[in-house]
Amino acid sequence: DAGVIQSPRHEVTEMGQEVTLRCKPISGHNSLFWYRQTMMRGLELLIYFNNNVPIDDSGMPEDRFSAKMPNASFSTLKIQPSEPRDSAVYFCACKRSGGPDTQYFGPGTRLTVL
Amino acid sequence: DAKTTQPPSMDCAEGRAANLPCNHSTISGNEYVYWYRQIHSQGPQYIIHGLKNNETNEMASLIITEDRKSSTLILPHATLRDTAVYYCISLLFGNEKLTFGTGTRLTIIP
Numbered sequence: 108d109a110g111v112i113q114s115p116r117h118e119v120t121e122m123g124q125e126v127t128l129r130c131k132p133i134s135g136h137n138s139l140f141w142y143r144q145t146m147m148r149g150l151e152l153l154i155y156f157n158n159n160v161p162i163d164d165s166g167m168p169e170d171r172f173s174a175k176m177p178n179a180s181f182s183t184l185k186i187q188p189s190e191p192r193d194s195a196v197y198f199c200a201c202k203r204s205g206g207p208d209t210q211y212f213g214p215g216t217r218l219t220v221l
Numbered sequence: 222d223a224k225t226t227q228p229p230s231m232d233c234a235e236g237r238a239a240n241l242p243c244n245h246s247t248i249s250g251n252e253y254v255y256w257y258r259q260i261h262s263q264g265p266q267y268i269i270h271g272l273k274n275n276e277t278n279e280m281a282s283l284i285i286t287e288d289r290k291s292s293t294l295i296l297p298h299a300t301l302r303d304t305a306v307y308y309c310i311s312l313l314f315g316n317e318k319l320t321f322g323t324g325t326r327l328t329i330i331p
Contacts, residue, residue, distance in 0.1 A: 111264075138317055140317075140319075149321060149322070149323060150259075150265070150321040151321075152318055152319065152320070155317060155318070157317075162317075163318065198264050198265070200264070200265075202317070209267045209270070210265075210267065210319060211267070212264030212265050212266065213264055214263060214264055215263075215264050
């Protein structure tokens with residue numbers, strides 16, 4: 108199993124540009140989570156899905172952020188327009204619904220907004 | 222989920238047992254204690270979890286006090302690769318939202 112796959116691993120963009128982060132969860136894991144990590148705020152949960160349905164998006168910072176999960180094997184986190192304060196490492200994680208709360212994290216996408 | 226308190230940093234000599242404490246004095250009866258760690262530049266990694274009984278797996282042991290107000294993660298023979306930030310998280314059964322605190326930065330000294 109390849110584990111959780113995230114792309115790109117690094118993204119550098121300019122303020123105002125649209126950014127799309129991608130995640131492929133482990134096959135059979137039907138809960139998917141997006142986290143953001145910064146030095147100031149640590150690791151924060153942004154949104155999570157269960158069976159492709161968004162369950163809790165209370166951590167999404169503002170309307171510039173949106174997330175989708177069109178099928179069980181793919182999710183995106185989009186920032187439009189991006190701002191310098193969005194610079195962070197974004198992690199995707201997944202788990203089997205109904206099982207132990209063991210989440211498996213991807214390697215992260217390091218986003219820099221200039 | 223109950224608040225957890227961990228020391229900000231610890232050192233441990235390579236080859237020795239690393240004992241990482243966590244206080245969770247307000248934990249309820251159906252909240253589990255989970256441990257994750259994050260090695261530099263990587264995503265967090267699950268280590269172990271428990272409810273009441275002590276637990277052991279290939280990575281570590283988890284000792285939970287009888288009153289469940291605190292626990293200790295034990296890495297029996299620490300190696301340099303165990304240098305990481307270790308997070309203790311209390312989680313209500315069925316709640317899927319992990320809340321990461323600031324954790325303990327463990328440094329293994331050669």
